[in-house]
Amino acid sequence: MNLTTENILLVGSLLLFISIIVGKTSYKFGVPTLLFFLAVGMLAGSEGIGGIHFNDPKAAQFIGIISLNFILFSGGLDTNWKAVKPILKQGLALSTIGVLLTALILGGFVWLVTDFTIYESLLLGSIVSSTDAAAVFSILRSKSLALRSNLRPTLELESGSNDPMAYVLTLLFLSLVVNQDLSFTSMIPIFFKQMLLGAILGFGFGKISKWIVNSIKLDFEGLYPVLVIALMFITFSATDFFGGNGFLAIYICAVYLGNQDLIHKQAIYKMYDGLAWLMQIVLFLTLGLLVFPSQIVPYMGIGILISAFLILVARPASVFLSLIFFKMRLRRRFYISWVGLRGAVPIVFATYPLLAGIEKAPVIFNIVFFISVTSVLIQGTTLSIVAKWLNVALPQKVKKLTEIDKIMLNLPKSSMKEVEVNTDFFAVNKRIVDLNFPTTAFIVMIQRGERYIRPGGSTIIKENDRLMVIADKDEDFEKVTESLRYP
DSSP: OBOOTTTHHHHHHHHHHHHHHHHTTHHHHTOOHHHHHHHHHHHHBTTSSSOBBOOOHHHHHHHHHHHHHHHHHHHHHTOOHHHHGGGHHHHHHIIIIIHHHHHHHHHHHHHHHSSOOHHHHHHHHHHTOSOOHHHHHHHHHHTTOEESTTHHHHHHHHHHHSHHHHHHHHHHHHHHHHOTTSOGGGGHHHHHHHHHHHHHHHHHHHHHHHHHHHHSOOSOTTHHHHHHHHHHHHHHHHHHHTTSOHHHHHHHHHHHHHTSOOTTHHHHHHHHHHHHHHHHHHHHHHHHHHOOHHHHGGGHHHHHHHHHHIIIIIHHHHHHHHTTTSOOOHHHHHHHHHOOOOOHHHHHHTHHHHHHTOTTHHHHHHHHHHHHHHHIIIIITTHHHHHHHTTOEEOGGGOOOOHHHHHHHTOOOSEEEEEEOOTTOTTTTOBGGGSOOOTTEEEEEEEETTEEEOOOTTOBOOTTOEEEEEESSHHHHHHHHHHHHOO
């Protein structure tokens, strides 16, 4: 069957429906839901029971880039700066130095055991050098696995921020494979330009996006998430246009926005959570359709060898070396080493050699696909077991919800108080979003005379308003009063 404009919606919606239903079983076995989406795509492909013929790496790459925009942006919005700040250096070391070391160590091994050139080997190592946040945390959530100390934010930061590094390395080594007259040193300035511009423009667009969202007055709440989508794509494409790393820019932009006061923030969070899942499903379905299982079988032997080396040697070595200057218990380092799942991102990056037309591109693609699947099957199904074995897992009864969890779940706080706004308060005639309102408290209702108003970020506080505020502690209510009284 060929996909046409007449049947693509029907086929696509059926595959989406089947993927969601089949994916429910993943929670029973501890296998990431996304792997089931990949399997559905393969079964629907030209060599599966669906017989859908799809052999367009360019279209797959385009879908992959769009999907990664949403996935990385959603991950950035979910990053709690207060939780990440204490382990920022460790997370950045893992997402930069760790990714580089993984690429170099694995690339060196591939060069020794295959007939690849050194640059082709390093290209393969770069493609699979980053971890997959979606795969990791779909398992952690399905098993309700809480981790001790700062392990979870460390893994969140690494998984959310290491794709840009792998992307840059992939492009650099691909350039060296295609243009053999180039030297390795000529790529160093390009590398720093990509990373620095990506970081600077990401933060800059984050501040601009906050100002736009909070300043523009839209008639419908549903338009604010749409506005953020537009700003996300502007951030990515503009950064890429100026030669920066667009993936890094949108992640930093999203982290900044996720930790600021935004109008209709809850609506934005919920929409991105749903869209991120949709994009993950679409991405894995597309990659499943693109794969020809018969072409992977001849590379199973070398694939198993490379995958085993990545899991047992390259990943642990890169983690221990990148964290060598940080104080961390040995068992926590071992667990971080084990949580090194490769998912859809390496498969997307593997389409770049295909489009570049290099000789070893089909071999690289099939090996990368095999590595991603085996990584998820071996490591993904044992994350909770290894966590308990290394004693880094917390009992379910002591697991705590983050503030983002509370926002997403709409959970109530432990107590409510009524605060009256006096004439001399700073908050008079100010929007809620413009106040330095504590993130640990929420205004659930405003009484204005005989009327009751449901507040939003753009709601203007008037004198003599009575605010119904919920919070956890008395100190939170004191902060509320201070934010209302003083600039």
